[in-house]
Structure formats: C-alpha cells, structure tokens
Amino acid sequence: MARTARKPFEINLRPVIRSLGIEEVIRQAREDRLIDALGRERLIEQIGEKEFIRHFGMDRLVASLSPKELRELKRRLNGAGNSRDE
Numbered sequence: 001m002a003r004t005a006r007k008p009f010e011i012n013l014r015p016v017i018r019s020l021g022i023e024e025v026i027r028q029a030r031e032d033r034l035i036d037a038l039g040r041e042r043l044i045e046q047i048g049e050k051e052f053i054r055h056f057g058m059d060r061l062v063a064s065l066s067p068k069e070l071r072e073l074k075r076r077l078n079g080a081g082n083s084r085d086e
Contacts, residue, residue, distance in 0.1 A: 011038060013046050022051055031056060040064045 017025055026034060035043060035056075044052045053061055065073065 010042075013038070013043075017047060022047055022055060026055055035064070 013025060020028075029037075038046070040052075040061075047055075062070070062073070
C-alpha cells in the first residue's frame, strides 16, 4: 500500500474575509488567536500589509519582527533617510 505524505492543514481565511469582512473576522477570532493560528507572515499574505497595519498597528508589526528582520528594517530606514538628504 502506498504511503501518503501528510501535509499540515493550512487555514485560508480569504473566503471568510470576503464574506464577513476583516473587522468581523478579527472581532470573532480575537487578534492574538488569529496571529497565533496563522502566524504573522501568513496573515499578512492573506489580508495584505496595509490591512494588517490598519487593524493591528505598526507597533504590533514591529514587535513581531525577528532580530534579523528588525536589523534589515533599520538598515532600510537609515538608507531611505540618507537618500532624502542628498
């Protein structure tokens, strides 16, 4: 008998978001549980960066960055500030 590869179950909220709206999904699922269940990257992928920032805030996004991602953000921000001064 052939073995089947087991893949982890992936939650796709896009149809629910289209039907109910992001506000209702967040209200019913609670912010923390939603981020824990999907992970920051998958949630951003499903609702988009602007919607994530609009509903969860910039502080929440920055707080969830890994040290490597935070260094990259700082590097980019410093680079953007330097190019404006020229």
